[in-house]
Amino acid sequence: xxxxxxxxxxxxxxxxxxxxxxxxxxxxxxxxxxxxxxxxxxxxxxxxxxxxxxxxxxxxxxxxxxxxxxxxxxxxxxxxxxxxxxxxxxxxxxxxxxxxxxxxxxxxxxxxxxxxxxxxxxxxxxxxxxxxxxxxxxxxxxxxxxxxxxxxxxxxxxxxxxxxxxxxxxxxxxxxxxxxxxxxxxxxxxxxxxxxxxxxxxxxxxxxxxxxxxxxxxxxxxxxxxxxxxxxxxxxxxxxxxxxxxxxxxxxxxxxxxxxxxxxxxxxxxxxxxxxxxxx
Amino acid sequence: xxxxxxxxxxxxxxxxxxxxxxxxxxxxxxxxxxxxxxxxxxxxxxxxxxxxxxxxxxxxxxxxxxxxxxxxxxxxxxxxxxxxxxxxxxxxxxxxxxxxxxxxxxxxxxxxxxxxxxxxxxxxxxxxxxxxxxxxxxxxxxxxxxxxxxxxxxxxxxxxxxxxxxxxxxxxx
Numbered sequence: 001x002x003x004x005x006x007x008x009x010x011x012x013x014x015x016x017x018x019x020x021x022x023x024x025x026x027x028x029x030x031x032x033x034x035x036x037x038x039x040x041x042x043x044x045x046x047x048x049x050x051x052x053x054x055x056x057x058x059x060x061x062x063x064x065x066x067x068x069x070x071x072x073x074x075x076x077x078x079x080x081x082x083x084x085x086x087x088x089x090x091x092x093x094x095x096x097x098x099x100x101x102x103x104x105x106x107x108x109x110x111x112x113x114x115x116x117x118x119x120x121x122x123x124x125x126x127x128x129x130x131x132x133x134x135x136x137x138x139x140x141x142x143x144x145x146x147x148x149x150x151x152x153x154x155x156x157x158x159x160x161x162x163x164x165x166x167x168x169x170x171x172x173x174x175x176x177x178x179x180x181x182x183x184x185x186x187x188x189x190x191x192x193x194x195x196x197x198x199x200x201x202x203x204x205x206x207x208x209x210x211x212x213x214x215x216x217x218x219x220x221x222x223x224x225x226x227x228x229x230x231x232x233x234x235x236x237x238x239x240x241x242x243x244x245x246x247x248x249x250x251x252x253x254x255x256x257x258x259x260x261x262x263x264x265x266x267x268x269x270x271x272x273x274x275x276x277x278x279x280x
Numbered sequence: 281x282x283x284x285x286x287x288x289x290x291x292x293x294x295x296x297x298x299x300x301x302x303x304x305x306x307x308x309x310x311x312x313x314x315x316x317x318x319x320x321x322x323x324x325x326x327x328x329x330x331x332x333x334x335x336x337x338x339x340x341x342x343x344x345x346x347x348x349x350x351x352x353x354x355x356x357x358x359x360x361x362x363x364x365x366x367x368x369x370x371x372x373x374x375x376x377x378x379x380x381x382x383x384x385x386x387x388x389x390x391x392x393x394x395x396x397x398x399x400x401x402x403x404x405x406x407x408x409x410x411x412x413x414x415x416x417x418x419x420x421x422x423x424x425x426x427x428x429x430x431x432x433x434x435x436x437x438x439x440x441x442x443x444x445x446x447x448x449x450x451x452x453x
Contacts, residue, residue, distance in 0.1 A: 007328035011335045011357060018339070018350035026349050033343045040295045048299075117301040120294075120345030121352070121393060122308035122413070123403060128298075162346070169404035190409065 031157035035132075038159045041115040042130050049113070049270060069271075073111050076146050076273055080107060087238060107236060109144070109273040110135055112161070125168035125188065127151070127269065129161045137161045140234045142275040148240035148263030149173070149228060150272060161274065166209060166241070167266055175211060175241055175260075176229035182218040183229055184211035186241065186260055208245050208259035215255055220247055226260055236275055281439045286321065286333055289432055293317050294340035307412035312386050312421045314341055316428035318356050319385055322363035323372035334360035347397060355392045359385050378429050379422040386421025390414045 021029075053065045116128035131137055133156045141153045143163045151165040164171050167188040175186045189207045214220055224244040230237025246259040293313035302308040314337040322330035338353025345352075363381060370377045394410050397403040405413075436442040 004326060004328035008331050008361070011331045014335065015350050015354050015357060018342075018353060019348070021349055029349070030343055033340075037295060037298070037344060041299055044295065044299045116298045116344075118308055118310065119347075120298055120310065120341045121347065121390075122302040122310045123393070123397060123405070124346045125308075126346060190404075190406070 027155070030155065034128075034157040034160045038115065038130065038157075041128070042113075045113065045115040045130070072146065072271065073109070073273075076109060076144075079146065080109070083238060083240070108276040110137065110276055112137075112143075112272055112274055114269055114272060115160070124170070125151075125165040125190070126154075127163040127165065127272070129153075129163060129272065129274070130159070131274070132157050132159045132161050134158045136276060137274050141277060142228070142235045142239055144239060144273050144275060145264045145269060145271075147265060148242065149235065150262075150264045150266065150269065152234050153274065163272070165266065166262060167207065173235060173241060174229045174231040175226050177218075177220055177244075178225040178227055180218055180220060180224070182214065182220060183231070184214055184258070186211045186226070208261050209242065211258045211260060212250075213255050214247075214258055218256075220244060220256065220258055222247065226258075236277060239275070282325070282329070282436070282441050285432065285435055285439060285441060286317075286329070287336075289317050289320075289428075289435070290314065290333065290336055290340060293337070293428070294344060297341075298344050306416040306420065307409055309390075309413055309416040309420055311424050312389070312417060313424060313428060314338075315356065315359070315385060315389055315421060316382065316425045317432070318360050319363060319378070319381055319425055320429050320432050322360040323367055323370070323378070323381065327361065327364040327367075330360040330364045331357050334358075347393065348400070351393060351396050352389075355389050355396075358392075359389055372429075375426045378426045382421035382423075382425030383418040385425075387414045387418035390417040 057065050110131060112129035112131045114127050115130045117126075118124075119126050127143075127150075129137075129143075137153060137156055139153050139156050142149060143151050143153060149166060151163045151168075151171060153161045154164045155162045165188070166173055166186070167190060169188050169190050171188045173186045175184050176182070177184070186209050188209050211226070222244050226241045226243065228235040228237060228239040228241060240263045242260040242262045244258050245261045248257050248259070249255075250257055293316070297310055297313045300311055302310045318330065318334045318337045321333040325333075334356035335353050338351075338356040339349070341347070341352040341356075342349045363385060366381075370381070372378065391410075391414050394403070394405065394413075398405070433442060
């Protein structure tokens, strides 16, 4: 009995120590465990992906999935190049000085596989990727899919990176309305429990995000395209974020709130891309 | 061998819990496999072993997840202590008892974590979401606790930690 009491006391002392660990120690412990568990997560994730792909291959023609995966990376790279070129054409003489800066700041995309969804307890909208600091990924880097922005890296170990999704209420993204040039800060609103959400791959049915404090002088309309503004230093400029689904007036009648439908499909994310920033 | 089985089960539960995706219809609730392992040791082993299991299960959940280190460990240790107090009063072999303890523990653990996270980490959640999450955590725990008990009992029998006649086990299940 005395032995048991002693063990319990030691455990509770250990918890107190854990609760008061300095941040650097926590990061070190987390990185170490993440790196050691990542191979197991990778293995199971690969098996699950293989099963899913096998099912698809049985439906499609032989080898189509392999080809698709190879092409996916090329398509995304090309799409972002096209977007950049289109933006350059629209810009006037004043923006040419920024154009020079932009050409220096080439975006490179790193393909990552999703190995964990929703953390361990599902309180946050997050993903864990199978690439980390060993591949050049750092915290505060934008993460995109073929369709658009999905979030940013918040913590990185050598072989894994954790991503906070834009649908999480604690995520903030500096945005710009393409048509009007108006700026705003978009925040997530969590997930919706409506809709067709029975997919196995689903992490969330994204509820439209919102941009608060749009002044009444700004003529924001439904279906306006929203991209990242580049302000704040986390997200590079021009990444597609979504489109305006609805504009509502705040109860105080002082400003508008825009509801933004994410451009990226937040339900099926097996492969994503981390946008490498040359400066970072 | 009991410690080896415990370590093995905790590792497997941690990896599985991390990989299995949450379902939005269940308020993003994950299968509480780690909690189920803790409950097994709380209802079938000495109190100190239950607390050790709770500590390591909580550490795994905190380290692999997003919560600050020690939050889940504290929750699981308190739950294992509280459950351990009922150890002699309940038939831990009964599936109903396992489910009831699973449901209550799952709900309590979710609520405790929510209050700690919202108090210190500024977790933003709607009340309805928290209620749904608590409800589904209870339901999922009630389902997965008997399954985890079954697996660990079989594993314990295989390695010789538990000496239960095969016939008796068949009657139970």
